[in-house]
Amino acid sequence: MTIINSLKYYWNVKLTGQPFLAWQRRQAESHPKISARWRSDILSPPLKIAARTRELISRHYLEGRYAAGHRPVAWVTSGAPVEILQALGFYILYPENHGALCGVRGAVVELSGAAENAGYSTDICSYARTDIGSVLSGKTPVGRLPPPDLLLACTNICQTVLHWYRVLARHFQVPLILIDTPFVYSKLAEHSLEYVKIQLENSIPAAERAAGRKLDYRRLKEIVQLSKDATELWQEIINRGHQRPAPLSVFDQFIHMAPIVEMRGQKATVDFYAALLKELDENIANGIGAVRNERKRLLWDNLPIWYRLRYFAEYLGEHGICVVASTYTNAWGELAPFMNTQKPLAAIARTYISPILNQGTGYKLATMQRMVTEFQLDGIILHSDRSCKPYSIGQIEQRNRLIQEFDIPALLLEADHDDPRAYAEAQVASRLAAFVEMLDD
Amino acid sequence: MEIAALGIDVGSTTVKMVAVNRAGALVWDYLEPVAPRVSRQVDDFLAKLGAKIGSLAEIPLVATGYGRNLVQQARQSKTEISCHAHGVFQELGHGGTLIDIGGQDSKVIVIGARGRILDFAMNDKCAAGTGRFLENSAARMQIPVAEMGAVALTATEEFTITSTCTVFAESEIISLLAQGVAVEPILMGLHRALVKRVAAMVRSVGLVPPLLLSGGVVKNPAIRKVIADETGEEVFVPTHPQLMGALGAALFALKLAD
Ligand code: SF4
Numbered sequence: 274m275t276i277i278n279s280l281k282y283y284w285n286v287k288l289t290g291q292p293f294l295a296w297q298r299r300q301a302e303s304h305p306k307i308s309a310r311w312r313s314d315i316l317s318p319p320l321k322i323a324a325r326t327r328e329l330i331s332r333h334y335l336e337g338r339y340a341a342g343h344r345p346v347a348w349v350t351s352g353a354p355v356e357i358l359q360a361l362g363f364y365i366l367y368p369e370n371h372g373a374l375c376g377v378r379g380a381v382v383e384l385s386g387a388a389e390n391a392g393y394s395t396d397i398c399s400y401a402r403t404d405i406g407s408v409l410s411g412k413t414p415v416g417r418l419p420p421p422d423l424l425l426a427c428t429n430i431c432q433t434v435l436h437w438y439r440v441l442a443r444h445f446q447v448p449l450i451l452i453d454t455p456f457v458y459s460k461l462a463e464h465s466l467e468y469v470k471i472q473l474e475n476s477i478p479a480a481e482r483a484a485g486r487k488l489d490y491r492r493l494k495e496i497v498q499l500s501k502d503a504t505e506l507w508q509e510i511i512n513r514g515h516q517r518p519a520p521l522s523v524f525d526q527f528i529h530m531a532p533i534v535e536m537r538g539q540k541a542t543v544d545f546y547a548a549l550l551k552e553l554d555e556n557i558a559n560g561i562g563a564v565r566n567e568r569k570r571l572l573w574d575n576l577p578i579w580y581r582l583r584y585f586a587e588y589l590g591e592h593g594i595c596v597v598a599s600t601y602t603n604a605w606g607e608l609a610p611f612m613n614t615q616k617p618l619a620a621i622a623r624t625y626i627s628p629i630l631n632q633g634t635g636y637k638l639a640t641m642q643r644m645v646t647e648f649q650l651d652g653i654i655l656h657s658d659r660s661c662k663p664y665s666i667g668q669i670e671q672r673n674r675l676i677q678e679f680d681i682p683a684l685l686l687e688a689d690h691d692d693p694r695a696y697a698e699a700q701v702a703s704r705l706a707a708f709v710e711m712l713d714d
Numbered sequence: 715m716e717i718a719a720l721g722i723d724v725g726s727t728t729v730k731m732v733a734v735n736r737a738g739a740l741v742w743d744y745l746e747p748v749a750p751r752v753s754r755q756v757d758d759f760l761a762k763l764g765a766k767i768g769s770l771a772e773i774p775l776v777a778t779g780y781g782r783n784l785v786q787q788a789r790q791s792k793t794e795i796s797c798h799a800h801g802v803f804q805e806l807g808h809g810g811t812l813i814d815i816g817g818q819d820s821k822v823i824v825i826g827a828r829g830r831i832l833d834f835a836m837n838d839k840c841a842a843g844t845g846r847f848l849e850n851s852a853a854r855m856q857i858p859v860a861e862m863g864a865v866a867l868t869a870t871e872e873f874t875i876t877s878t879c880t881v882f883a884e885s886e887i888i889s890l891l892a893q894g895v896a897v898e899p900i901l902m903g904l905h906r907a908l909v910k911r912v913a914a915m916v917r918s919v920g921l922v923p924p925l926l927l928s929g930g931v932v933k934n935p936a937i938r939k940v941i942a943d944e945t946g947e948e949v950f951v952p953t954h955p956q957l958m959g960a961l962g963a964a965l966f967a968l969k970l971a972d
Contacts, residue, residue: 669918676833685835700819703780704836707795711831714796 278342290335298328315590317561320525322549329532329545330374334415340364341419345484348421348441351534352429352628354452354473354621356500359538360493361484366418367535371407372400376579376691378414385692387412398660399691401437408444421447423483425476429454429631431663448483450476454626458633461626469622494614496538497621501612506546507533508606511598513553514648518562519570519597520553524586525563526602527577533605568593569712572644574600574637574671575656575664576690581698588702592709598648600640604629607640634667638674645679652712653683659695684708715741715767719774719971721964722759722788723797723957724752724781726818727930730960731759738804738965743957752784760787776967778959780818789970795823795834797962802926803829804965805952811921813912813941814929814958817845822915824922832922835915845931847880851904854887855897863934866905869898875907883907905936906944913944923947928955 301324307313340346347363349355355365375381376399385399387406395402407413424447426438435451442449452472455465477488507530513520521529529549536542556562571589573596578585589596608627613620629637644650653675655668672683684704689695718736722729725748733742742763749755764770777788778797785791794814802812802825809825809832824832837844852859873895877883883904890900916925925947931937932955942949952958 673918673920682833699780700836703793703819707793707831707834710793710796711834714830 275342278339282339282343285339286336291332294328294331294335298324301327312587312590315565315587317556317563317565320521320529320549320552320556322529322545322552325545325548326529326531329536329541333535336364337366337415337419338417339419345422346419347423347425347480347483348438349425350427350430350434350438352625352630353425353427354625355425356493356496356538356617356621357473357477357488358423358425358480358484359496361480361486361488363423363480363484364419365535366421368404369400370531370535371413371415371418372403372691373577373579375403375407375414377582379580379693380412380414381580381691382694384410384412395692395694398431398433398437399689399695400660401433403691404437405440408441421445423447423480424449425452425480426450427452427454427625429625429628431630431661448479450479452476452625454631456633457626457631457636459635461623465626466619466622469626470618473618473622490617493617497612497614497617499540499543500538501609501614503533503537503539503542503546504606504609504612506543506550508603508609510546510550510553511603511606513550513557514597516557517570517649518560518564518567519595519648520556520561520563521597522563522586522590523573523596523599523602524577524582526599527579527582530602530605562595564590564593564595566593567595569595569651570598570648571596572598572600572641572648572650572653573656574641574653574668575658576601576661578656578688578696579691580693581688581696584698588705589709592712594709594712596654598644598650600629600637600644603640603644630663634671637667638671641671641675642678645675645681650681652681652708654708655683655685656690657685657687659687659689660692661690682708682711717741717763717767717770717773719964719967720763720770720776721797721960721962721967722756722775722777722779722785723794723959723963724748724777724779724785725816725959726780727816728956729755729759729779729781730957731756731763732957732960732964733763734961734964734968736968738968740954740957740961740964743954743960745956748781752781753786756785756787774967774970776963776970778963790966792963792966794959795821795831797959797966798928799823799825799829799831800962800965801958801960802928802952802962804961805954805958806924806926809922810924810926811916811919812926812928812958813916815845815908815912815927815931815937816929817849820844820912820915820929822912822919824919826922833919835919837911837915845929847883847908848904848931848934850880851883851887851901854884855891855900857897857901860933862901863905863936865898866901866936867939869896869902871899871902872906873899873903875900875903877907902936905934905940909937909940909944912941916945921945921947924950926950926952928952928958930956932956 344364351369384406385402387410388402426434532542611624716735717733722731777785777791782791812823821836823834826832
């Protein structure tokens with residue numbers, strides 16, 4: 274850590290950048306402008322909170338730009354137990370979130386191409402290719418990513434991250450903490466929990482070395498509480514989709530979920546979701562739904578198709594269809610009950626062994642069955658994601674069972690969450706059109 | 715001839731047009747290769763029909779098929795899935811499972827007892843499992859497409875083609891031919907490779923008998939035989955296998971006429 278870097282950080286982030294972003298947000302709030310491309314005929318106006326979402330995300334990447342040399346930096350997987358690193362003062366970067374942002378901004382083909390040219394196969398997850406390509410080429414739509422001092426990978430989402438983070442460790446020559454979370458086939462075993470907890474304990478000295486300070490357990494408890502508060506709020510927000518019309522579509526959730534993924538454990542995140550919930554409640558009171566003329570309600574399974582969010586929202590919206598629930602956004606809410614400040618490490622172990630992708634396919638099926646009833650759904654779209662094998666496995670069987678049990682149509686759509694080269698719009702459009710006709714049949 | 719409604723199916727290789735009377739019975743049909751300017755082609759169709767029966771101005775037209783949105787004369791457009799299901803149900807009077815293998819895509823549609831679509835599946839994002847797969851292979855072996863089924867059926871043995879990818883299958887054929895393997899067993903293997911893809915789609919939606927086949931490949935006897943082999947079901951072909959989509963569209967148009 275150097276004084277020069279800290280001065281740069283304070284000047285660019287605290288003194289100029291953050292005030293500017295706040296001013297920009299206030300401008301947007303006081304003079305709300307709806308983009309000319311917004312389909313006001315079918316969708317309700319964008320939520321007011323959107324200005325704050327933009328501010329939070331920009332602030333996060335702005336901090337990242339100047340973090341190197343001022344704060345310790347960690348790169349982590351989306352399901353990593355970040356609370357410990359937050360308590361140690363790390364700036365935390367989520368390459369998967371960065372990958373999603375690259376997807377939305379249309380940068381994946383170029384970045385992934387850089388990884389492919391270096392020999393990485395197109396069969397590897399597009400998040401990994403995008404990240405490795407960004408590291409190798411130094412390119413990113415956010416300006417600059419801070420190199421890590423520490424890597425933290427948790428296998429609770431897939432095995433790809435294990436190999437991906439080893440590549441990063443070799444490239445950056447920094448320590449990698451690996452938390453191995455045994456797969457939960459049906460019942461969570463105590464010895465699995467104990468095994469994860471021991472790994473967490475053992476990882477602390479390495480994290481402390483990279484941070485250059487000791488872990489303060491009081492601070493850790495505070496952060497776990499903030500994580501829990503934000504996660505509970507997010508779950509409540511998702512459950513507001515029980516309302517008819519639903520005040521938030523999953524396409525909105527995909528955007529507004531960024532803070533719960535990459536800024537868990539921060540006070541600003543809790544405040545943000547409290548404000549979002551308040552806005553939704555106002556809209557519910559005024560009968561405002563995300564889709565103006567909501568006639569049908571759907572479930573979305575698997576990751577979003579980041580580069581075509583607008584297309585799906587508009588195409589379905591045109592037909593009065595709102596996608597109100599998704600297993601993906603739910604994954605960041607459903608863990609709230611496990612978080613507990615009394616025994617933080619045991620609670621962290623339980624939380625991070627329980628994500629949907631670390632449980633048997635029956636668990637996801639049960640989640641979808643519950644959602645169909647609770648959200649009163651008329652159909653299901655299952656995105657079969659070329660990249661994300663753990664999320665896509667079992668979908669054919671899940672689809673058939675849901676059709677049989679509920680007698681509603683379910684569509685399996687082949688695409689990739691980040692790589693538009695694995696997506697054929699004409700094919701998707703013809704399936705989607707037939708599916709929409711079936712919903713009306 | 716009494717015409718109450720018109721349907722048009724603009725596919726990737728052919729355009730089909732049909733007319734139905736008030737009872738929904740097919741009274742006129744026309745089929746030709748798709749032209750680059752679909753809208754003009756439809757105008758010609760309409761002129762031909764108009765010359766026969768007089769003004770068509772009040773008669774509703776519904777379009778379906780890949781090019782359905784190019785038909786400016788249509789009052790409405792509907793997907794091939796809905797139209798095929800509708801057309802087949804009208805012909806049969808009951809439900810079943812329809813396999814439609816077209817030039818550009820193939821689909822399986824399960825039709826319920828009252829004509830509702832219960833489920834459907836379409837081929838992946840490539841030409842594997844479509845008519846194009848056979849067309850390409852036929853060209854490689856210099857056998858006319860129209861004859862390849864009959865030739866395949868004369869085979870006394872069968873070579874397994876492992877690639878369902880159109881491009882890879884072509885290289886497999888080249889190497890088999892170079893090894894001196896006869897054409898017939900290769901052809902039989904190609905039919906099997908194609909049908910296996912389609913049979914997997916049938917399994918994914920669950921077969922409800924009877925099993926029907928439509929689309930351009932119905933004229934190919936080997937396809938019918940191999941589908942029966944792979945699914946264990948007898949294969950029926952509707953009276954107008956290439957017109958099911960257009961017929962369904964005309965039936966939707968008939969609803970608009972009411
Ligand atoms: S494979 Fe799936 S879980 Fe793993 S990094 Fe990629 S998208 Fe995430």
